[in-house]
Amino acid sequence: MPSAPRPTLRDVARAAGVSHITVSRVVRGSPQVAEATAARVRRVIRRMGYRPDPVLSALAAYRMARGEGDSANTTASPAATAGDAEAKPARRRSAQTRSRGSVLAFLDCDLHRNSRQFNRDTLQGIRREAALLGYGVESFRMEPDEAIQKRLGRMLFHRGVRGLLFSPTDVLWTFTGWDWAEFAPVSLGALDHEPAMHSVAMDYFQGAAQGFDKLARMGCRRIGLVVDSRLEARTGHRWLGGFLAQGGARSRYYGEGGLHAPALFLAWAAREKLDGVLTIDPVMAKLLPGMPLVYLNNLGAPEGFLRPVLNPETVGAEGVRLLHNMLLRHELGIPAERRRIELQGRWTTAERIVAAR
Template sequence: MPSFTRPTMRIIAAKAKVSAMTVSLALRDHASIPEATRLRIKTIANELGYRPDPVLRAFHSYRRNSRQVNFQGTLAWVNNFAPDHPLRAVPTFNVYHQGAARRAEQLGYKLEKFWLGAPDMSQERMTDILLARNITGLLLPPQPDAHMELHLDWARFAVVTFGYTLVRPRFHSVCNHHYQSVLMVIQKLRERGCERIGFALSAATNERVHRHWLAGFLVEQQTLPKQKRIDPLMITGGPPRPDVVGKWIRRWRPDAVVSIDPLVAEAAQAAGIRVPEDMAFALCGDSTKEEFYARIDENSNVIGATAVDMLAGMLQRNECGIPAHPIRMMIEGSWVEGPSAPPTRTPVAN
C-alpha cells in the first residue's frame, strides 16, 4: 500500500519559492501578504492536498493557554447612544459590556469605549481615530433605533454586532434567542396551570428584536384550539395606558400575560386588575431586575463574552470587512422565578 506524506508548510514554501513564514501568513489571510500571493500559495496548498493538522493546532492552543496571557491589543466598543437616551437604563446593555470586558481581559485585550455621538465626531473621523490607534476589532452594541445604518470604512475592521438593530451593513452578530425565550415563558406559565396566555408588547420594541418575540407567541397560539387563542396587544404611541390594557384584558380574559415591559403590569393594576392575584405576569427578557417579576434572564454577560470570542477569532484569522454570509449566534435564556407568576392562580377580575 503506498504511503501518504502529509504536505507541510515547508513543502508548500519550496514549491511556491517563498519562506515558510510567508506560507503561514498567506494561509491565514494576513493583510501583509499581497492578495495575488495569498491566492497563489493557497492554490499550491490545495494541489498538494494540504490540510491543517487539528491535533497540532490543539497542541499549540494548549501551549498558548497554559502560558500567562500577553497583551493582544485594544478592542473598540463603539456606542451610538446619547447619554440621556431612555434605553441606556436597560440593564441588558450594561451587562453586555461587563461580559465583553471580562472576556477581553481574559484573552489579553483591553476593551475601550468610543462614542459616535461625541462633539465634532463623524463616522469618517471615528474611522481615522480607530486606525490611528491601530484598533481593528470592533464591537457594536445595539443601536438607538430599530433600523439603522453605519458607514465606517468597514474593509479595515473586524466587526461583531449585538442584536438586530444595525440593518446595514450586516455583520456577524450575537443575541439572545428571543423566539425561544417566549416559548420558555409560555411553557413555565402552563406548568403553573395557566391556559389563556396573552401577549402585550410595544410595537417599536418588537421591531428591535426583528419581531421574534411576537413570532414565538403567534406560532404557539396556532397549537391551541381557537377558543383559547388570544389576539396580542401591540402598544403604539407611547407607554401602555391603563384604559387600553384594562379593556384588552377584560375582553380576552387571560389568566397570564407575557411582555417585555413591566409597565404593562403597572397599567393593568392601575386598571384594577391585580398581579398576581387576578392574573399572572412574566417578562420575556431582562428589562428589569426587580425581584417581583418572573422573567427570562437573557444571560447578557454570556452574550457579551461570546461576542468577544467571535471577534478574537476573526482577528486571529485576519477576517476584515463585510462578511458574505453573516453568522448569528443565539444564546438561550434562563428562567428566573418571581412572585408575579406564582405556582397557583385565580381567575381574572371582572
C-alpha cells in the same frame, strides 16, 4: 499509529522564516507587522493547520497584563532576523495598549440612552473575555453622521484597531463611511443593521415561544403579550414572532406596557378576557394580582415569577469569542453569508441575578 504532533507557534516561525514573536503578533492581528510578512505567515498557518493553544493564550494574556508581553526586551533568534527586518516600526500607543497587544473597539450605538445598564453589563463581559485573550478594549460613541463615522473609522485604522463590536440598541442603523475591507465587525443584539454582519444576541423568539408554552401548561388559554413596542422592536420583533408562532392572537398584543395608562390597559385586558400574560413590565404583578405571569427577561422581574436568565455579560463575551476567531482567520470585511449566534437563557423563578461587577 500515533497522530502527527500538533504544530506549535515556533514551528510556524521556522517555516515562515520569522521569529515566534512575529507569529504571535500576526495571530493577534497586531499592526506592528508589515502586511507582506503577515500574509506570508498566515499562508504558513493555513498550510500547517496551526491553531493557538487556549491555555498558552491565557498565560500570554496574563503576562501582558503584568507588563511582561512582547513589548518588553526580548531577544529574537538570529535565523529570524531577515524576516523581522520587514516589521513596521511600532506606532506610539498607550501603556495599556502596549501591554495588551491588540485592541478591540466597543462602539456604543445607543442613541436614545435606553440601554445604558444593559450596555454597561455587556461591555463588562467584553472586557473580561478580551483580557483572557490578550486584547484591550476601548469604547467609542457612535453618531449617525456619515462624516463622523468616516473619521472614526480612519482613526481606528491608523491606530491598528481591526476588531469592532457594535453595541445593542433599539434603533436600526446604517453604518456608512467605513472601509469594511480593513475591519472585522460583530453586532451585539437582535436588530439587522446595514450592512448585515455576524451577530450575537439572546434568542428572543424561542424565549417568547417557550414562555407562551409554559403559560399554556398552567392551563391558560387566552394569553396576552404586554411589552412596550419600543422594547419589542429592539428584538427585531422576535418576541412578537415567538408569541404568534405558538398561537397567540395579534389582538392580544399590547404595545404600550402597563405603566403608561393603567386604566386603559386594564380595560383592554378585560375586553380580551386574558387569563395569562407574557411581559417584561414589573408593574404587571400589581395590576393583575393572581394572574399567571411569565417574564421574558431578567431585568426587573419580580421574585417568584418564571423568567429566562441570561447575563448581558454573556452576550459580550460570546461576541469577543466570535470576533477573536475572525481575527485569527483574518476574516475582514462584510461576510457574504452572515452568522447569527442566539443564546438561550435558563428558566428560573429564583431571585433576580445581577451582572457581576
